[in-house]
Each structure stands twice: as C-alpha cells, then as structure tokens.
Amino acid sequence: SQKIEQNSEALNIQEGKTATLTCNYTNYSPAYLQWYRQDPGRGPVFLLLIRENEKEKRKERLKVTFDTTLKQSLFHITASQPADSATYLCALEGGATNKLIFGTGTLLAVQP
Amino acid sequence: GAVVSQHPSRVICKSGTSVKIECRSLDFQATTMFWYRQFPKQSLMLMATSNEGSKATYEQGVEKDKFLINHASLTLSTLTVTSAHPEDSSFYICSARAGNSNSPLHFGNGTRLTVT
Secondary structure: OOEEEEOOOOEEEEOOOOEEEEEEEEOOOOOEEEEEEEOOOOOOEEEEEEEOOOOEEEEOOEEEEEEOOOOEEEEEEOOOOHHHOEEEEEEEEOOOOOOEEEOOOEEEEEEO | OOOEEEEOOEEEEOOOOOEEEEEEEOOOOOOEEEEEEEOOOOOEEEEEEEEOOOOOEEOOOOOOOOEEEEEEEOOEEEEEEOOOOHHHOEEEEEEEEOOOOOOOEEEOOOEEEEEO
16 A cells, blocks of 8 residues: 655754654655645645655755655754754655645654 | 635534635635645645536545535635534645646645534
C-alpha cells in the first residue's frame, strides 16, 4: 500500500543546532516533493518544493534533499530558533490528478 | 502572495443540523480546490477535489451526500456538512493552487467544527 511516513516522535533540539526531519515514502513515484509548516490551529504554509531531478534545494536556513532511490527526503533547519517550533509536513502528488497527499508530520520543539 | 480565506474559523452546531464552510481565493483564480480534514495530532486527510463548474471528486470512504461540495465560481468553493454528528467534529481546511499543477498549495486557516 502507499505510505508517506515521518518521525512520529516529537523532535526536541537546542536552539542553534540543526534539526533534521525525515520523510519516507513507499509505492509512490512522485515528480516532486513539498514541505510545509503547520502551527497549531492554522492551515499549513508552503516552505519548499524539490523536483525528482534535484538532489538538494536551499532557502535561507532551510535545506531539503530528495533521494528517489531511497525514496526519502530530508528537511534540515540550520541555526534553529524557538520560532521554528511547529509541525512539519512533507507532501507528494498522489497520482494523475495532481492532488497532494501529506505525511504524518513531525512536531519540532526548539528549546531556548 | 496568493491568499486563501476560509470562513468561519470556528463553528459549534447541534447534532442533526447542517454547516456550510466557505473557501475563497482572494487574489487568484482557482479552477481546483482541495478539502482536507484533520483530527487532533494527525495529518491532513484529503476528502475531495473541488472542480469549478463540475462535480467534486471524492476520496475513497468519504460520503458525498454527507459532505456536499459546490464550486460555483473560480474563487469560491463551499463544503456543507449535512446532518452533522459528533463524529464529524474535526478541523476542516481548504486549499488551492495559484499556478500550474506542480505549484504549491495555499491553505486557508481552517474551520474548527464542533458538533454537540
């Protein structure tokens, strides 16, 4: 069956450290993968999109990698800040209709 | 930037009544909008794809007669939860793309529905 899995355990890190979140998928062949941030009681906000032919994408303190052989994407936040605390969701296209299917999400808590 | 407005943000209704949720794209046209549902501490579950001028496409297990979707214009989609029951209590979020099919989704801020 198709699955998109992220670390179900919350990730607690110290301010200033690099946070690394994992997204693994099975039985999908996405042309691209996206990462979103969601704060409590709010809708997700788009962060980054990486295509299948891109190994890495950066935006300010964010970096995303995409390994289609491993069927995995890693999301890094460098020099993390308490304001980065949120749930981070990966998402990929689910078939020909271009609908977006979301992973389970990982809660990141950055301690001051 | 592309903004999606969702209304109401919170609604409490009695069991058996119907609730309508509106989703508007404020500064772009959206031929397709997506409706998601989210339970506490869980991820977003796609309910249906709303298509302007035609019938919505529902995901497996989602009752189309229960969750009525209307996409009457390029900037408005509505989701009506009919004959609501306490198990329908959830966080409903709409989204739309401002660009082509590969572009990111822009989300509304969600509607917290509580059915008593």
